[in-house]
Amino acid sequence: MGEEQAESYLYKLEAVLEEGRLLTVVVIAKTDERAFSSAENNLLRHTITPPRIKELSLVEKKPLGRQGVGYVVETSTFT
Amino acid sequence: MAERKQWKWAADPSLNKMEFTKLEKDGLDVIETIVNTYSKEGFASIESSDMDRFKWAGVYQQRPKDGHFMMRVRIPGGILSSEQARVLAKIAEIYGRDLVDVTTRQAVQFHWLTVESLADIFDRLASAGLSSFEACGDCPRQIMGNPLAGIDPHEVLDTRPIVAELEKFFLLNRDFSNLPRKYKISVSANIHNAAHAQINDLAFTPAKKVMAGEEVIGFHVWVGGGLSAKPYLAKQLDVFVRPEEVVKVTAGVTTLFRDFGYRQKRTHARLKFLVADWGPEKFTEQLLELVGELEPGGIDLTSGWNGGYFYGIHEQRQAGLYYAGLSVPVGRMNAGELNELARLADEYGDGTIGTCNTQNVLIRNIPEAKVAAFREEPMIVNRFKWQPNTFVGYAVSCTGTEYCNLAIVETKERMRSLAQYLDDTVVLETPLRIHMIGCPNSCGQRQIADIGLQGALVKTSNGMVEAFDIYVGGTLEEPQFNRKLNARITVDRLGPFLAQLVTLYKADRQEGEPYWRYVERVGLSHIQGQVDAILQPA
Ligand code: HEM
Ligand code: SF4
Numbered sequence: 001m002g003e004e005q006a007e008s009y010l011y012k013l014e015a016v017l018e019e020g021r022l023l024t025v026v027v028i029a030k031t032d033e034r035a036f037s038s039a040e041n042n043l044l045r046h047t048i049t050p051p052r053i054k055e056l057s058l059v060e061k062k063p064l065g066r067q068g069v070g071y072v073v074e075t076s077t078f079t
Numbered sequence: 080m081a082e083r084k085q086w087k088w089a090a091d092p093s094l095n096k097m098e099f100t101k102l103e104k105d106g107l108d109v110i111e112t113i114v115n116t117y118s119k120e121g122f123a124s125i126e127s128s129d130m131d132r133f134k135w136a137g138v139y140q141q142r143p144k145d146g147h148f149m150m151r152v153r154i155p156g157g158i159l160s161s162e163q164a165r166v167l168a169k170i171a172e173i174y175g176r177d178l179v180d181v182t183t184r185q186a187v188q189f190h191w192l193t194v195e196s197l198a199d200i201f202d203r204l205a206s207a208g209l210s211s212f213e214a215c216g217d218c219p220r221q222i223m224g225n226p227l228a229g230i231d232p233h234e235v236l237d238t239r240p241i242v243a244e245l246e247k248f249f250l251l252n253r254d255f256s257n258l259p260r261k262y263k264i265s266v267s268a269n270i271h272n273a274a275h276a277q278i279n280d281l282a283f284t285p286a287k288k289v290m291a292g293e294e295v296i297g298f299h300v301w302v303g304g305g306l307s308a309k310p311y312l313a314k315q316l317d318v319f320v321r322p323e324e325v326v327k328v329t330a331g332v333t334t335l336f337r338d339f340g341y342r343q344k345r346t347h348a349r350l351k352f353l354v355a356d357w358g359p360e361k362f363t364e365q366l367l368e369l370v371g372e373l374e375p376g377g378i379d380l381t382s383g384w385n386g387g388y389f390y391g392i393h394e395q396r397q398a399g400l401y402y403a404g405l406s407v408p409v410g411r412m413n414a415g416e417l418n419e420l421a422r423l424a425d426e427y428g429d430g431t432i433g434t435c436n437t438q439n440v441l442i443r444n445i446p447e448a449k450v451a452a453f454r455e456e457p458m459i460v461n462r463f464k465w466q467p468n469t470f471v472g473y474a475v476s477c478t479g480t481e482y483c484n485l486a487i488v489e490t491k492e493r494m495r496s497l498a499q500y501l502d503d504t505v506v507l508e509t510p511l512r513i514h515m516i517g518c519p520n521s522c523g524q525r526q527i528a529d530i531g532l533q534g535a536l537v538k539t540s541n542g543m544v545e546a547f548d549i550y551v552g553g554t555l556e557e558p559q560f561n562r563k564l565n566a567r568i569t570v571d572r573l574g575p576f577l578a579q580l581v582t583l584y585k586a587d588r589q590e591g592e593p594y595w596r597y598v599e600r601v602g603l604s605h606i607q608g609q610v611d612a613i614l615q616p617a
Contacts, residue, residue, distance in 0.1 A: 007144065014535075032487075036538050057546065057567060058487060058536035060519055066096065 011035035012060040012071050015043060018052035024073040032058060084253065093343045097217075100128050106135030106216050107256045110201070113138075118198040122146040125194065135218060135256065137211025138197065141190055141482040148192045149482055150175075151214035152204060153250075156224030156242035156266070157185035157434040158443075159209075161421035164432055166207040168421070170200055172414040179417050181410040183475060183524050184263065185434040186214060186221040190482050212251060217258045217348075219249040219333065223265035225273040226433030230395040230402060230443055234268040235285045235296050235380055241325050242266055248326055255333050259340035260348035263305070264329065268298070271385035275436060277312045277558045278304045278527065280350040281332050288319045288377025297321045299376055302332060302362060303354025308519040310526045311351040312558050314359045316366070319374040331370035335362070384556040386512060387437040390472060391465055392450060401445045402433075403453065406467035409476040409495045410438025419458050427453045438475055469507045474498035475514040477523035479534070486517035488534030488545040493570065500574040505581050511594050513577075515547070526560040527553045529594035530577070537569055545570045551606055552598035559595070562603055566610045579613045580606075 008030050015023040025042055029035035035058055043051055062069045088094065089102055109132035117125050125133075133139065133148070141149045152167065159167075167187055171179045174196040175189035182188055192200065204210055214221055222242055229237040245264065249255055267274035268285040276282035283298040298320045304313030320328050336350045354362055367373060389404030412420075420440060424432050429444035440463065445453055453459060464472075474497070477483070479490030494515040501513075514528035525531035531550035536543050546569045553561030568576050588597045598606055 032536055032543060036536075036543065040538075055567065056538040058538075058543075059548075061485065061487060063484065 006030045008064045009035070009061040010064055010069050010071070011039070011058060013039045013056060013058050015039070015051070015053050016055040018054050023051070024071075026071055026073075028064065032061075035061070084257070086257065087338065088342055091342070095343060095345050095348075097131065097345055098342050100131055101217065101257050103128070104132065105253060105256055106132045106218065107212070107251060107253060109133060110136045110212060113194070114198045114201065117194050118196070122194050132216075134215035135213055136197070136201075137214035138192070139215055140484070142480065142484045142486070144484065146193060147190070148194065148197075149478075150189045150192055150197075150200065150211050151182065151221070152187045152189070152209055152211045153214050153221045153246070154185055154187055154209075154434050155222050155246040156228055156239060157226035157436070158224070158228065158239065159432050159434065160207075161424045161430045161432065163207045163209055164417055164421040164424070166203055166209065168414040168417040170203055171417070174200060177413045177415075179412050179414065180478070181407055181412075181434050181438045181440065183410075183436050183438060183477075183522065184221050184223050185226065185436050187434065188478075210250060213249070213256065215261075217260050217262070218256050219258070219262050219264060221263075222246060223263070223267075223274045223279065223436060225267040225269040226435050226441055227269065227273070227389065227402060227443070228267075230397060230400065231269055232394065232396045233270050233385075234396075235270065235287070236268045236322060238266050238268050241322060244326050245329055248330070249333075255337060258333070258337050259342045260345065260350075262333065262336060262350065266298075266325065268296075269385070270380050270382050272381050272383070272555060273385055273387060275387065275524075275527070275555060276301045276304070276381075277555055278306055278310070278524065279313060280305060280336070281329060282313055283320065283325060285380040286319055286377045287380055288374060290374065295319075295321060295377075296380075297377070298325065299379060300328060300332075302359075303351040305349050305351045306521040306524055306526055307349075308521070310521070310560050311355065312560075313351075314354055314362075315376070316359050316363045317376045318363060318366070319377040324373070327370050328366070328373070331366050334369055335365055339365070384554065386473075386510070386555075387435050388439070388473070388510065389433075389435060389441050390439075390467065392445070392454070395444070397444075399447050401447065401450055402428075402441055402443050403445060403459075403465050404435075404441045405439060405459065405463035405465050406472050407439050407463055408467075408471050408498070409474055409491050411491060411495075416458070416462065420463065423453070423456060423458065427456075437473075468502040469509070469511060470498040470501035470505075470513065471495070473510045473512045475512070475523050475528070477516045477521075479517040483517060485520060486534070487536055488517050488547075490515045490517045490523070490534065493545075494532075497574055497577070501578060501581065504574070504578045505585070507581060507585060509591065509593065511581065525550060525553075527555055528561060529553065530580075531561045532573075535567055537567060539569070547573060549610070552595045552603070554593070554595040556593075556595070559599075561595075564603070564607055564610050566614065576613055580609060583609050
C-alpha cells in the first residue's frame with residue numbers, strides 16, 4: 001500500500017535532552033518516519049537554541065478517525 | 080432487522096459519536112448485513128459506520144488496512160471439543176493463511192480473512208456450536224474461565240454449566256448488545272485464581288458460607304477491573320452468590336453498567352470508572368435493588384495465584400485420570416498443529432481441549448494407562464511441551480505490528496525469539512513471567528507480568544530502532560501492577576540486558592522467591608541500580 005493512502009495518526013513522542021529534561025511532542029503524521037521528522041521540526045521551532053536531543057522515541061499512536069483523539073502529558077503521577 | 084430498543088440514554092445529546100452509531104443500528108444487526116450484502120458485494124460496499132459495527136460480529140480490520148480482517152472466536156470458559164478444533168483449523172487453512180492464535184482471554188484469533196469469506200465462516204462456526212459474535216465490540220465478550228473446570232483438583236465446584244448458561248443468556252441478547260464499552264467476565268472456582276479475577280470487569284471467585292447450619296459453596300464477586308493505558312484492579316463486593324444465582328447477578332451488574340455506565344466519553348466508559356466513582360458499597364446497594372437480597376460475603380476460598388499456568392501431567396479430581404498442560408509458544412500455531420492437538424485429545428483424552436489465558440493449551444481426561452504413550456508423541460516431545468523451558472514457557476505476547484493498527488513495534492516473533500535466547504543463555508528453574516506488548520493498550524497484559532516489556536520506536540543515527548520500556552514486579556498473587564524503570568532498551572541489547580537482569584535476580588533471590596516478590600523485597604530503586612549498572616558503558 002502506498003504511503004500516501006495510509007491513514008493519519010496522532011503520534012506521541014518523547015525527547016530526552018542532554019541536560020536530562022524530557023519533552024513530550026505530539027504530531028500528526030501518516031508514517032512513523034514522518035512522525036519523527038515532524039517531531040524534530042517542532043522541537044526546533046519551539047526553541048531558539050536547538051535542543052540537544054539525547055534520545056527521541058515514539059511511544060504511542062492513535063488513528064485520527066475520531067474527533068477528539070488526544071493525549072494527556074503527565075507532569076506528575078495520577079491514579 | 081429486530082425491533083429497536085428505546086434506550087433511556089438515547090435522548091442525551093452529550094453522548095459520544097459511537098453511541099449515536101449504536102443507536103442508529105444495533106451492532107448485532109451488522110451480522111445480517113455482512114451475510115446478505117457485504118460478503119456478496121465485497122470490501123468496497125462496506126459503509127464506514129458499519130465498519131465500526133463489524134466488531135459485534137467479532138471481526139476487526141487488520142494492518143495494513145487493505146481489506147483483510149482478524150476474527151476472534153469465543154471459546155466459553157476456555158474449553159472446546161476436538162470437533163470444534165477441527166472446524167477452527169479448517170477455517171484457518173482455507174481462509175486464514177494457516178494461522179491460529181490463542182489469546183490472553185482464552186479465545187482464538189484468525190487473520191487474513193476477507194469479507195467475502197465471512198458468511199461461510201459464520202456457518203462453519205455455527206455448525207460446530209461456535210461463534211465469533213460479540214467477541215469484540217461494546218458487549219459481553221468471551222467469558223473467561225477455568226480450562227480445567229470439572230476435572231480440577233483445585234476447584235471447589237464445576238463451573239462449566241454456569242459458563243454455558245451465561246453464554247446462552249448473553250450471546251445475541253439485544254438487552255445487552257449496547258453497553259457503554261467492552262465488557263469482560265470471568266468465572267472460576269479454582270482456588271488459585273485461574274481466571275485473573277482482578278483484571279476483568281466482572282469476576283466470580285470461589286467462596287463458602289455457613290447458612291442455616293449448612294455450608295454452601297458459591298462465589299464472591301469482583302467488579303471494575305481492567306488493564307489498558309490506565310489499569311485498575313477490580314473491587315470485591317460484600318456479597319455471597321450461590322451458583323444458581325450467578326446468571327441473575329451477572330445480569331444485574333451488566334444492567335447497572337448498561338444504564339449507569341458513562342457514555343459521554345469512550346475513554347471514560349469502562350465499568351472501572353463507574354466502580355471507582357460509586358465505590359463498592361454504593362455499587363452493592365444498587366445491585367441489590369435490582370436483583371433482590373443477597374447474602375453478605377462469606378469466606379474467601381482463593382489462595383494464591385497460579386498465573387493461569389498448568390504445565391505438566393497431573394492427576395485430576397477423578398482418580399486414574401490425568402490432564403496435560405502444554406506450552407504453545409506465544410500462543411501461535413498452524414492448522415495442522417491444531418488438528419494434531421484434536422487428534423491427541425481424541426486418542427488420549429476425552430476429546431476436549433482447554434485454552435489458557437497464558438496463550439497455552441491443555442488436554443483433559445487422559446487415563447493413566449495412556450500417559451506413557453502420550454508423553455512419547457512427537458508433537459508433545461517437540462512442539463507442545465509439558466515441561467517447556469522457563470522463558471519460552473512463561474512468555475506472553477500481543478499481536479504487534481504484524482497485524483495490529485495500533486502497534487508501534489513487532490512483538491510476537493520477537494517475544495518468541497527473545498524467550499528462546501534467554502533459555503539458551505540463563506538457566507532458571509523457576510517461572511519468570513515476561514509479557515510483551517506493542518503499545519499501551521496492553522492486550523498482552525503487560526501490567527501483571529514479573530517483567531513487562533512495552534514497545535517504543537527510538538530514532539538513532541541508523542534510523543528508527545525498535546525498543547522496549549521495562550516494567551517490573553507485576554502479580555495477581557498480592558495484586559500489584561508492575562512499575563516502570565528508567566530504561567528504554569533497543570532491541571539489539573534487549574536479550575543481553577534481560578539475561579543480566581535475570582542473572583542478578585538469580586544470585587540475590589531467596590529460596591523459591593518469584594521475581595515480583597524479589598522486586599518488592601529489594602525495592603524498585605535497587606532494581607534501577609541494577610539496570611544502571613548493566614547499561615553503564617564499559
Ligand atoms: C490485533 C488487533 C487488536 C486491536 C486493534 C486491539 C485493541 C485493543 C484496545 C484499543 C484495547 C484497550 C481497550 C480499553 O481501553 O479498554 C485493548 C485491550 C485489550 N486487548 Fe486488544 N486488540 C487487538 C488484539 C488483541 C489480542 C490478540 C488480544 C489477546 C491476545 C487482546 C486482548 C486484550 C486485552 C486482554 C486487553 C486489556 C483489557 C482490559 O483493559 O481489561 N487484544 N485491545
Ligand atoms: S497491545 Fe497494542 S500493539 Fe499489541 S495487539 Fe494490543 S493494540 Fe495492538
